[in-house]
Amino acid sequence: MPGHALLELETFLPYRLSVLSNTLSQAIARVYEKRFNLSVTEWRAMAVLGHCSDISAREVAERTAMDKVAVSRAVARLLAKGHIERSTASHDKRQSVLRLSDEGWKIYDQVAPLALEHEQRLLAHLDEEERQWLTRILETLWQAELVESKR
Numbered sequence: 001m002p003g004h005a006l007l008e009l010e011t012f013l014p015y016r017l018s019v020l021s022n023t024l025s026q027a028i029a030r031v032y033e034k035r036f037n038l039s040v041t042e043w044r045a046m047a048v049l050g051h052c053s054d055i056s057a058r059e060v061a062e063r064t065a066m067d068k069v070a071v072s073r074a075v076a077r078l079l080a081k082g083h084i085e086r087s088t089a090s091h092d093k094r095q096s097v098l099r100l101s102d103e104g105w106k107i108y109d110q111v112a113p114l115a116l117e118h119e120q121r122l123l124a125h126l127d128e129e130e131r132q133w134l135t136r137i138l139e140t141l142w143q144a145e146l147v148e149s150k151r
Contacts, residue, residue, distance in 0.1 A: 028118045032111050041066060041074040042083075043111060046100060049084060050108045053099040056089070060098065083107060 009015045025040055032038045038046070044064045049055070052063070061071040075098065078084040083104035089095040100108055123131055 024122070028115050031114055036107050036111060037081075038107070038111070039074065039077075041070050042078055045071060045074045045078060045098075046083060046104060046108055047112070047115075049098055049100045049104070050112065054087075054089070054097040056095055056097055078104070 029040045029043070032043050033040075044066060045060050048060050048063050052059070055063075057071055057075045058068065060066075060075070061068045064071070075084065079086060081103075082101055084098050085101045085104075086096050086098055089097045126134065
């Protein structure tokens, strides 16, 4: 359209990264949704808690860059399923913290290797130098966005 800035989505970096991320997430999500009755949001919350126990739902949302409401709903479902437990923070009795339950760990210990295998199959399409560049590029873009978001 004359007089309007042309945004070609096919070459627009945020769009391409979003589509790639969604495509990759959905590929593995089909497995854990079918086998473990977990949504993408639920699995991401469990993955964070598998790495960082005794953190708040707010911290889960921050670490995953997911919407706080979506994380809150996922936490409620995971609590109802018995996959996570909630307790009071030792440093602040007003704050609750989350951790994987024994049942949650059983699921985590099955899903995490599947996710890692999927990642390895994907990365096998890159040679070592490309993998190193990918890591550097992603980190550089992450740091640049942190700077941009403060503007």
